[in-house]
Amino acid sequence: MRRLSSSRRLAESSASKRANHGMMTAITDTFTEDHHRCDRLLAAAEASAGGSDWAAIGAAAAALSAAMECHFTLEEDIVFPALAQVFFVAENPIEIMCSEHAQMRQLLADLGEVVGARDKSGFLGILETLHFLVQQHNYKEEGIIYPMADGALPQRAAEMAAMVTDG
Numbered sequence: 206m207r208r209l210s211s212s213r214r215l216a217e218s219s220a221s222k223r224a225n226h227g228m229m230t231a232i233t234d235t236f237t238e239d240h241h242r243c244d245r246l247l248a249a250a251e252a253s254a255g256g257s258d259w260a261a262i263g264a265a266a267a268a269l270s271a272a273m274e275c276h277f278t279l280e281e282d283i284v285f286p287a288l289a290q291v292f293f294v295a296e297n298p299i300e301i302m303c304s305e306h307a308q309m310r311q312l313l314a315d316l317g318e319v320v321g322a323r324d325k326s327g328f329l330g331i332l333e334t335l336h337f338l339v340q341q342h343n344y345k346e347e348g349i350i351y352p353m354a355d356g357a358l359p360q361r362a363a364e365m366a367a368m369v370t371d372g
């Protein structure tokens with residue numbers, strides 16, 4: 206793995222700050238990092254199905270479900286309502302994000318069922334669909350919704366970011 210010297214890292218980080226015109230990016234940064242945490246749990250669930258230890262597969266699925274549910278709840282209960290209140294044009298994209306959460310929640314519920322039935326191909330099929338939906342969804346949040354929230358909620362961004370890291 207390539208290692209950056211600390212001066213190089215400093216230069217890159219100040220360049221990225223300049224690119225953001227000094228704008229707050231706390232929501233984008235922390236929620237994007239939480240997406241990556243969920244991605245790793247999804248990959249771990251996939252990997253767990255390489256064996257036939259259904260207790261381990263079930264635990265990996267439960268960890269993924271819990272992390273995603275926690276993430277969706279923070280968005281739906283904290284970030285989205287605050288954003289919709291100050292930025293009316295966000296209402297439509299937020300509605301789309303919430304309907305995608307509902308689709309992904311259904312897949313996570315289905316995942317629990319196939320674990321109960323010890324159906325490995327069903328398990329992998331659901332994860333594949335989930336992976337696809339998550340990628341599409343996160344791309345929109347990271348590119349549109351989170352930067353919008355950082356811009357519209359500068360006073361609350363740090364507090365919201367702290368909720369992710371504490372959670």
Ligand SMILES: [Fe+2]
Pocket residue numbers: 277280302306342346
């Ligand atoms: Fe979301």
Ligand SMILES: [Fe+2]
Pocket residue numbers: 236240276280343346
């Ligand atoms: Fe998200």
